[in-house]
Amino acid sequence: MRVLVVEDDPLVGDGVRRALGGGGFAVDLVASAEAAKSALDTESFDLVIADIGLPRQDGLQLVRSLRSRGQIVPVLMLTARDGLADRVAALDLGADDYLTKPFQVPELLARCRALIRRANSVASARMSFGDLELDTTRKSVTAGGKALELSQREWAVLECLILNAGHIVSKNKLMSAIADWSDDLTLNAVEVYVSRVRAKLGGAATISTVRGMGYRIDEPRK
Amino acid sequence: MKAPSIRKRLLALVLLPAVLIQTAGTLSDYFTALTPYRDAYDQALFDAALAISAHVRADAQGQPALSLPPDAIAILRYDSYDSIFFKVTTATGAFIAGDRDLSELHDVMNNPARGYARYHAEAVRLVTYRAKGTTGILNVSVAETLHKRDRTRSRILWSALAVDICQLSLVLALIWIGVSLALGPLRSVEAQISGRAARDLTPLPRESVPTEIESLVAALNRLFVTVRATSDAQQRFLESAAHQLRTPLTGLQIQLELLTEEPSAAPVRERLALLLEATQRLTHTTQQLLALARSDEAGSLRWEFTQIELSQIVESTVADRISDAIGAGIDIGAETAPGSIQGVRWLLLEALSNLVNNAIAHTPAGGVITVRCGIAAGTGFLEVSDSGIGIPIDEREQVLGRFFRGSNARGAGSGLGLAIVAEVAQLHGASVSIDSGPDGKGTSVRITFQQAARATLS
Numbered sequence: 001m002r003v004l005v006v007e008d009d010p011l012v013g014d015g016v017r018r019a020l021g022g023g024g025f026a027v028d029l030v031a032s033a034e035a036a037k038s039a040l041d042t043e044s045f046d047l048v049i050a051d052i053g054l055p056r057q058d059g060l061q062l063v064r065s066l067r068s069r070g071q072i073v074p075v076l077m078l079t080a081r082d083g084l085a086d087r088v089a090a091l092d093l094g095a096d097d098y099l100t101k102p103f104q105v106p107e108l109l110a111r112c113r114a115l116i117r118r119a120n121s122v123a124s125a126r127m128s129f130g131d132l133e134l135d136t137t138r139k140s141v142t143a144g145g146k147a148l149e150l151s152q153r154e155w156a157v158l159e160c161l162i163l164n165a166g167h168i169v170s171k172n173k174l175m176s177a178i179a180d181w182s183d184d185l186t187l188n189a190v191e192v193y194v195s196r197v198r199a200k201l202g203g204a205a206t207i208s209t210v211r212g213m214g215y216r217i218d219e220p221r222k
Numbered sequence: 223m224k225a226p227s228i229r230k231r232l233l234a235l236v237l238l239p240a241v242l243i244q245t246a247g248t249l250s251d252y253f254t255a256l257t258p259y260r261d262a263y264d265q266a267l268f269d270a271a272l273a274i275s276a277h278v279r280a281d282a283q284g285q286p287a288l289s290l291p292p293d294a295i296a297i298l299r300y301d302s303y304d305s306i307f308f309k310v311t312t313a314t315g316a317f318i319a320g321d322r323d324l325s326e327l328h329d330v331m332n333n334p335a336r337g338y339a340r341y342h343a344e345a346v347r348l349v350t351y352r353a354k355g356t357t358g359i360l361n362v363s364v365a366e367t368l369h370k371r372d373r374t375r376s377r378i379l380w381s382a383l384a385v386d387i388c389q390l391s392l393v394l395a396l397i398w399i400g401v402s403l404a405l406g407p408l409r410s411v412e413a414q415i416s417g418r419a420a421r422d423l424t425p426l427p428r429e430s431v432p433t434e435i436e437s438l439v440a441a442l443n444r445l446f447v448t449v450r451a452t453s454d455a456q457q458r459f460l461e462s463a464a465h466q467l468r469t470p471l472t473g474l475q476i477q478l479e480l481l482t483e484e485p486s487a488a489p490v491r492e493r494l495a496l497l498l499e500a501t502q503r504l505t506h507t508t509q510q511l512l513a514l515a516r517s518d519e520a521g522s523l524r525w526e527f528t529q530i531e532l533s534q535i536v537e538s539t540v541a542d543r544i545s546d547a548i549g550a551g552i553d554i555g556a557e558t559a560p561g562s563i564q565g566v567r568w569l570l571l572e573a574l575s576n577l578v579n580n581a582i583a584h585t586p587a588g589g590v591i592t593v594r595c596g597i598a599a600g601t602g603f604l605e606v607s608d609s610g611i612g613i614p615i616d617e618r619e620q621v622l623g624r625f626f627r628g629s630n631a632r633g634a635g636s637g638l639g640l641a642i643v644a645e646v647a648q649l650h651g652a653s654v655s656i657d658s659g660p661d662g663k664g665t666s667v668r669i670t671f672q673q674a675a676r677a678t679l680s
Contacts (some may be wrong), residue, residue: 011473018480053465080468102472102505105479107545168541208548211555211592213537216544 001116002026002043006036006050006062007078012101016049016108023109033057037065045073046116052079052090060093067094074115078103097166107166110219114165121163129162130219131204143204153178154197157190161197161207161217170214229401233394240393244386251382259374263366267349268334270298271362274308275353278318278360286312286357288319303370307341313352313359326350326363341365407432411439423450464512471505510638513572514624517645530565532595532602533558539574540593543582551587554578559596563671565650570604573646576639577606577667584631584665585610601673607659607666618656643669 003020007013008031017027028045030036033054040048048066052059063075077090077098090098096115099108117127127134131144139155141148150158160177161169171190178193179185194215198207206218226234274288281287288310290298299306309320323342327350329335334351346365353360414426425443428436478498481487487494533556540556547554574593581591585608594605613621613628620626622644627637640654647654652671659666 009469009473011477012469015473015476015480019476022480022483053469080465080472101468102475105476168537168544206548208544209553209555210540210544211553212558213540213556216548218545218548 001047002028002045003047003049003112004036004039004045005029006031006033006048006054006059008032008051008054012051012078019105019108020049020112023112025112033059033062033065036062040066040071040073046119047112048073048075049112050075050077050095052077060089063090063093063095072119074119076111076115110166114163114167117165118163127159127162129165129205129217132162132201134159134162143201148200148204150197150200153193154200157193157197158201158217161215165217168210168214168216174215228405229398232397232401236397237394240390244390248382248386251386252379255378255382256375259378260371263371264336264347264349267347267364267366268351270306270308271334271349271351271364272353273298274310274320274364275351275355275360275362278310278353278355278357278362280357286318286355286360301366301370303373304366304368307346307365309363311361311363312357313361315361318360320363324348324363324365326361339365347371408435411435415442423447460512460516467508467512468505471501471508474501475505507638510576510642513569513642514638514645517569517572517642517649527564527566529562530567530570531560531562532604533560535567535570535574535604536593536595539571539578542571542575543578546579546582547591550582550585552582552585552589552591554582554591555593557592557594557596559594561595561597561602563602563650563673565671569646569649573643573669574604574606576642577604580639580667581606581608581610581665584608584612589664598670602671603668605666605668607664609659609661609664612658612663612665613656621656622654640667643667 001024003025005013005016005020005027007016007029010031013029013031017029020027025047028039028043030039031054033050034057036048036050039045050059050062054062059077059079063077066073066075074096075094077095078101079090079098080101096118097111099111113129117129121127121136125135125137127136133142134140136159139150139152141150141155141158156178157174160174164173171187174190174194175185175187178190194207194209201207203220206220208216208218210216274290277288277290277294278286279289281289298308307321307324309322309324309326310318311326312318321341325339325341325348327335327337327339327348329337329350334349336347336349339346339348345368347368348363348365350361350363353362411426411431423446425446426439428439428443431439475498478494478501482491482494482498536556536558540554544554578591578593585591589609591606591608594607595603597603611630614630617626617628621628621640624638624641626641631637644654647669650669650671651673652669655668655670657666657668658664
């Protein structure tokens with residue numbers, strides 16, 4: 001997993017590089033949008049982490065120019081401003097997610113993994129989440145090497161939660177992930193499937209219920 | 223002390239000259255009118271004197287005598303208002319006929335001579351005519367009391383006064399109305415200013431403004447420009463301060479987090495953990511001070527109010543704080559009902575986020591936090607209730623102030639969280655109320671917007 005970090009502040013840049021390195025990523029650090037563009041032209045990356053507040057060309061301009069050149073690499077924006085406008089603009093311009101400074105290392109790692117997982121799920125059949133290994137073609141899951149027996153719908157719930165790890169997934173979203181055209185599912189049925197998956201996962205991952213909003217999956221705390 | 227109104231000033235300025243001019247006019251009218259009427263009455267006396275002089279003839283002894291019969295004399299003396307007197311004498315002053323005590327006027331310049339005199343202690347008007355009769359020179363004097371003259375004079379005076387009082391009142395009324403009409407443009411400028419949004423700093427139009435207040439409008443427009451520039455500068459400063467403070471703090475925090483994890487740091491791990499905690503506290507306080515500064519600034523005109531769906535604020539806040547809540551073993555949830563208000567999105571997010579942070583900090587593991595929004599009694603509300611330790615009743619007012627921390631507050635808070643909530647609420651014209659949570663335990667903080675919320679379909 002190769003990540004390009006675009007951050008002009010040396011302390012933050014170095015921190016992010018070390019944090020990601022510790023999380024098993026290979027990290028390249030550049031300090032400007034111009035340097036980032038030339039790096040992306042010559043090498044391929046699984047993820048770009050870009051600060052919005054860069055000198056000369058800012059992070060928003062970088063995303064726009066990446067997208068206009070057809071580069072689909074996932075982009076996580078970092079912002080030190082609290083104006084909502086920045087975040088909305090970032091997402092509108094084609095960024096995939098954003099984190100507001102200051103953030104904590106586990107949050108950063110979780111967001112990065114989720115972004116890469118989602119991008120790769122299109123191309124690759126294999127996906128991992130903590131100790132879980134998912135095979136998207138055979139729809140099979142192992143936890144620490146041990147196979148888990150999941151029904152088709154249970155598997156769809158797990159896949160949907162993992163692809164959106166770090167975010168709350170609404171019941172409606174889960175419902176459309178598991179419902180076939182012919183199905184007439186209720187929201188109550190979604191709850192039933194989620195609690196079955198939760199039981200089968202044991203300690204391999206935790207699915208939290210956020211009353212009134214949905215569910216969120218997290219890797220177990222070490 | 224308040225300056226007197228323009229209307230009063232104008233009236234005071236105009237009143238004295240107007241009264242003086244009118245008085246002079248009245249007097250001049252009066253005296254002009256006096257002469258003709260006096261002459262007319264005098265003419266009547268002169269006619270009588272002429273008639274009398276024509277009837278003085280020589281008697282049997284050759285002495286001049288009045289040959290009028292008593293009836294004719296009675297007619298001569300008759301008048302509805304006044305008593306009439308006469309006296310005829312010779313050029314040498316010998317009495318011929320009439321009222322012996324009546325005085326005579328001797329005026330060589332004028333014939334007849336006219337003037338005032340007294341007769342039996344009563345003021346009279348007297349005309350003496352020097353006539354050349356058949357018996358030689360005669361002095362014929364006719365006098366009358368002043369009753370009808372006084373009457374006529376006072377009539378002239380009163381009618382002149384009445385006309386002039388009417389004129390004066392009309393002038394004053396015109397000033398009164400005229401000032402109102404003339405001040406119309408000022409009032410329309412005032413209406414323009416008070417009619418627009420408090421945050422609207424666009425210049426006032428100058429086309430339809432009268433010349434007299436154009437400079438006032440221009441000065442207002444200059445003030446608007448200055449306020450705008452100041453507010454823009456402050457906005458830029460705070461934005462840059464936010465960036466300049468947060469970036470190094472983020473760096474510090476990440477580096478300390480990573481150092482704490484490193485195996486080689488084992489001997490100093492405790493000290494690193496203290497450093498990390500202090501950094502987090504510093505970060506938190508910085509964040510809150512910036513939020514407070516920016517909401518202060520928001521109070522001074524900067525932010526655009528937009529239509530905001532309350533459920534979006536709730537969901538976004540819960541999503542943001544979910545990691546902390548799950549980490550603390552707290553069951554967090556949202557109960558949203560449709561409803562929207564006019565507001566500043568990031569300020570509302572900041573306020574609600576502070577409430578949720580407080581709830582997480584003061585709710586033990588296994589507790590429940592519920593974030594609600596909707597419409598109650600026609601107005602929108604945001605609410606965070608928890609099953610935590612609660613806030614003592616007598617501290618509920620104080621906790622909304624800056625830097626106050628409850629006696630049972632936990633963690634290393636800055637005492638700014640609820641102050642931010644209060645500030646944001648005030649900016650939105652909303653009120654903050656603190657109650658016990660469900661079942662009388664914990665805390666429930668509610669922001670109630672005074673504006674009528676609009677229910678929207680989510």
